Amino acid sequence: MKEYYEAFESCLEAMENGDSLDTCLERYPDLAGELRPLLETAQAARSIADDSIPNSAFHRSRSRILGKASQLRAQREPKQFIFGRVPRMAMVALALALIFFMSWRGVIETARALPGDPFYSVKRSAQNIRIQIAPNPDTKRAIEVKYERQRVDEVMRLLRMGRITQVTFEGLLNERTSDRWIIEGIPVIVTPDTQIAGEIEEARVVEVTGKTQSDGVIEASQINGGIVVAMRYCAGIVLCGFGGVFGHVEAVLIEPADVVLCCRIALCGGFHVPGVSLLIVLFYAEPAFVHEADISQCAQLTVACGLIEPETCLLVIFLDAGAGLEAVAQLFLGGMVAGIGI
Amino acid sequence: MSDSKSELDGLRDLNSQVISSIHNRYFPEVFRYARYRLGDETLAEDIAGEAFTRLLESVNAGGGPHTNLRGWLMSTTSNLVNDHLRQAYAHPTETLPDDLEPQADGPNPAQHFEQSDRNQLIRGALMALTMDQQQVIALRFGGGYSLAETAALMDKNINAIKALQYRAIAALRRGFGDELV
Numbered sequence: 097m098k099e100y101y102e103a104f105e106s107c108l109e110a111m112e113n114g115d116s117l118d119t120c121l122e123r124y125p126d127l128a129g130e131l132r133p134l135l136e137t138a139q140a141a142r143s144i145a146d147d148s149i150p151n152s153a154f155h156r157s158r159s160r161i162l163g164k165a166s167q168l169r170a171q172r173e174p175k176q177f178i179f180g181r182v183p184r185m186a187m188v189a190l191a192l193a194l195i196f197f198m199s200w201r202g203v204i205e206t207a208r209a210l211p212g213d214p215f216y217s218v219k220r221s222a223q224n225i226r227i228q229i230a231p232n233p234d235t236k237r238a239i240e241v242k243y244e245r246q247r248v249d250e251v252m253r254l255l256r257m258g259r260i261t262q263v264t265f266e267g268l269l270n271e272r273t274s275d276r277w278i279i280e281g282i283p284v285i286v287t288p289d290t291q292i293a294g295e296i297e298e299a300r301v302v303e304v305t306g307k308t309q310s311d312g313v314i315e316a317s318q319i320n321g322g323i324v325v326a327m328r329y330c331a332g333i334v335l336c337g338f339g340g341v342f343g344h345v346e347a348v349l350i351e352p353a354d355v356v357l358c359c360r361i362a363l364c365g366g367f368h369v370p371g372v373s374l375l376i377v378l379f380y381a382e383p384a385f386v387h388e389a390d391i392s393q394c395a396q397l398t399v400a401c402g403l404i405e406p407e408t409c410l411l412v413i414f415l416d417a418g419a420g421l422e423a424v425a426q427l428f429l430g431g432m433v434a435g436i437g438i
Numbered sequence: 439m440s441d442s443k444s445e446l447d448g449l450r451d452l453n454s455q456v457i458s459s460i461h462n463r464y465f466p467e468v469f470r471y472a473r474y475r476l477g478d479e480t481l482a483e484d485i486a487g488e489a490f491t492r493l494l495e496s497v498n499a500g501g502g503p504h505t506n507l508r509g510w511l512m513s514t515t516s517n518l519v520n521d522h523l524r525q526a527y528a529h530p531t532e533t534l535p536d537d538l539e540p541q542a543d544g545p546n547p548a549q550h551f552e553q554s555d556r557n558q559l560i561r562g563a564l565m566a567l568t569m570d571q572q573q574v575i576a577l578r579f580g581g582g583y584s585l586a587e588t589a590a591l592m593d594k595n596i597n598a599i600k601a602l603q604y605r606a607i608a609a610l611r612r613g614f615g616d617e618l619v
Contacts, residue, residue: 133611134604134608140610140614143560144474149470153469154469157461158458160487164490164494165494168494172452289568315524
């Protein structure tokens with residue numbers, strides 16, 4: 097192809113210097129068939145150029161820019177010093193109060209900071225340090241997952257506020273049309289300029305980089321597919337319906353449409369013995385979507401799988417490989433709940 | 439290209455004379471670039487004005503160009519045009535092109551409308567290209583920049599620009615089909 101690029105460029109230069117198209121092509125008889133339409137196209141692209149500058153536009157722009165300069169200069173004027181008469185001790189007290197207030201406020205502001213805020217880089221640095229010092233890979237992954245979830249929440253807040261800023265987040269691709277995708281419930285506009293890399297599939301995790309817009313969408317500059325997330329296996333055991341009051345527990349397979357995003361049912365079965373119904377559900381979830389609320393949903397799903405009201409269940413034993421006791425302890429389903437992290 | 443230190447210092451001081459001189463020198467090429475990309479004088483004026491406003495805001499905040507003022511202005515203008523086009527792709531509206539109105543001293547109305555159709559066809563095909571392809575065509579064929587200047591403005595090497603312009607023109611040609619030439 098280099099030969100074509102060079103010949104094309106050489107012809108462009110020759111035509112700029114006054115050569116005709118045909119004269120130029122005579123120098124490249126082997127490439128003439130390919131080059132002719134391209135050189136004609138280049139001439140067409142040149143033909144719409146206009147060198148004129150409207151006087152009115154020029155003068156309006158100059159007035160605008162000089163006005164802006166004048167405005168910025170006025171803002172640079174030193175502020176009048178107003179503390180001259182305040183006693184020295186009062187100044188010290190005021191400074192200390194200010195430092196205390198600002199450091200406390202700084203902590204709060206940092207925690208609440210969103211992309212584009214002055215404290216946001218501090219927040220991300222602190223989170224990165226927390227990930228780095230995690231005592232083991234499971235904890236590290238759990239922290240990463242929590243922060244990935246935070247990125248999504250931050251984007252949703254920015255969109256609600258109508259703020260325009262650069263963001264990056266990971267999420268599940270819910271729907272995809274040619275120019276509008278829904279990722280983790282967030283509408284993402286895909287333009288011809290959006291770079292798309294990796295394998296993109298619905299119901300899989302993708303990474304989005306783009307800019308939030310004031311109308312509640314994100315304009316994506318890059319979308320990466322093929323994000324691999326390890327499956328996480330959980331098991332739930334539900335002991336329900338003592339004394340046959342609530343009837344038998346039937347083995348029910350839940351349709352995929354009924355399954356909440358966080359969980360995929362692998363097995364759901366139950367049996368009934370006089371007085372006791374026992375339901376066993378095995379399911380797995382992708383770690384990116386497992387956090388406290390999701391685990392609670394998973395447990396509710398365990399119960400819903402047997403078509404039993406959560407309140408009727410006396411005991412739910414929830415086994416979760418990887419969540420740890422801290423997350424499992426968040427469960428509460430009306431009855432007595434026990435969680436075991438394994 | 440490196441702008442003189444005294445000029446950049448004057449810009450940082452928000453010196454009116456320096457700003458006026460910078461505006462007079464660069465406004466024409468910034469405006470022409472934006473008009474070529476957008477095909478609309480009013481929009482081009484807004485974008486050019488915004489590029490100069492951002493220049494002042496950046497230098498006032500301690501940023502802005504340190505050596506190449508022209509490169510900074512053209513790059514900012516290009517980003518503003520790209521942002522505008524992305525918005526336009528996301529929320530398309532019907533607008534009348536500037537060249538629809540016959541000029542008193544121009545060709546007769548029939549020739550004018552034929553020319554206008556042809557320009558619309560070229561612009562339509564241009565808009566379908568990637569932002570990089572639009573930019574290289576606007577610089578090379580709209581602004582008449584050399585390969586080296588285009589490479590410097592797009593922060594690429596000359597060979598990359600040769601390849602990009604070739605692909606851009608080929609894509610433009612496919613966009614026309616056989617309708618134009």
